[in-house]
Amino acid sequence: MTAAAYLSRATGAGLDPHEYQRVTAGLAGLDQWGQAFMSAARGHLARAAQARTAISAAGHLQVAARWFHFATLGPNPERALAATEADTAMGRALDLLEPEARRIEGPSFTGWLRGPADAAATAVVVPGLDSGKEEFHDVINALLLRGMAVFAMDGPGQGVLTATTTVRADYHQVIGQVIDALGAESVGLVGLSLGGYYVAESAAREPRVAAAVTVSGPFRLDWDALPPPVRDLLTERAGGEEAARRFAGQVDLSGLAPQITCPLLVVDGGQDVIPGVTNGEPLARLASRGRYLHLPHGDHLLGNARPDWLAAAADWLSAELS
Incomplete structure (x- = not known):
């Protein structure tokens, strides 16, 4: 680092x-x-x-x-x-x-709902292993500018909840709580880094997910191949090495990807190469309505390539939700 x-x-x-x-x-x-x-x-x-x-x-x-x-x-x-x-x-x-922004909290999440009260669509922005609801302002703003209501959240082991909760692989349970609290019939999801796995897992198991975008999300994790800093961070966020190993073993979308029936956009950067992490191409290929956007020069989270994907992804999600 x-x-x-x-x-x-x-x-x-x-x-x-x-x-x-x-x-x-x-x-x-x-x-x-x-x-x-x-x-x-x-x-x-x-x-x-x-x-x-x-x-x-x-x-x-x-x-x-x-x-x-x-x-x-x-x-x-x-x-x-x-x-x-x-x-x-x-x-x-x-x-x-x-x-008019509203703080909304539940048993496993907290966050801010922003945007028009009568918005035709609602998007949920899901952070990753060490990110939180304060980080992805450009993604949130892009969605707000397209007329969506946007819920920026912290879930288990994320952001302000890091000190009191640990990561969980069955994130669809959290997204279900969020949708209930929002009172929405359906939502779009945007997941960044490990949030990409959370979003894909939720899209496979939560029928109220209408469309999803993953950005630098893992398809699979291999604990033994992960670099020490990532293992240490995951150990911290999982509450111990045994729990971290178990969590990493559950991050595998091989069986879940074919169950995703909603539109799915997978965004990856070619410079995002982390040992032990399989990027999202198999996810886009196995999902029935998957689309893959690969930017060879993009790094992790594609912060060095935002003009190449952010507006296009926001337009895509807006169109799919409308």
Whole structure:
């Protein structure tokens, strides 16, 4: 893990690349990651407090939320505090910018529902192993601009729920709770990184999923081949190595992919090569209505290739849900 390796992910999350490079240039080692990123976040909290308008204050609060979230991605003894601060800052920003946004919570999830109350379609954005609802603002905005209601969520082992829950492979149970709480007849799903598996698994087992998009999602995990940093992260989010091994063994869409009958768009980057992770081509091929978008130059989460897929994926999902 290096700061440079996270640059495209950071810019995709809405962090200014110049500020990101300034903050990370001062790191003597990764052990300073959390402190430096939380300090940057608090700088934006201070700017929000001094802002002359609600729009400016909300903008700084949104950026603070993203810096706090990124503070959870590296070594940080205050990771739980950073996740809570990210959640709080985003809530304060939405109070100012979108007072109609609603916090919706259930036994296994929490998140924000944004967009028109009378929207014709609802999309749920599902994060991955170490991401959360504060990260994928560009995806959320793309869906909002197309008139959809959007629920950005944290599920088990994700975001603000990391300290109190652990990952689970039967994510369709969580998506079912979300759909019930939203009161929707059907939803579209967008899953990023491990969220891509969660979305595909849900599309196979939850009949109210009307269309789905996966971005850099795994088709299969091989625990023994995973690099040590990924195994360590999964062990942390699963609550122990035995649970992590068991979870990794369940991340296999070979049998589930043919059960996906809704429209499915699978987006992969050719530069996204992680040992022990099988990318999404088999998922698109085995699903009856699967479509595969492969970008040879794309990295993990395709933050370096957003013009090549984000607008097209948002248009595709909007069309399928309408």
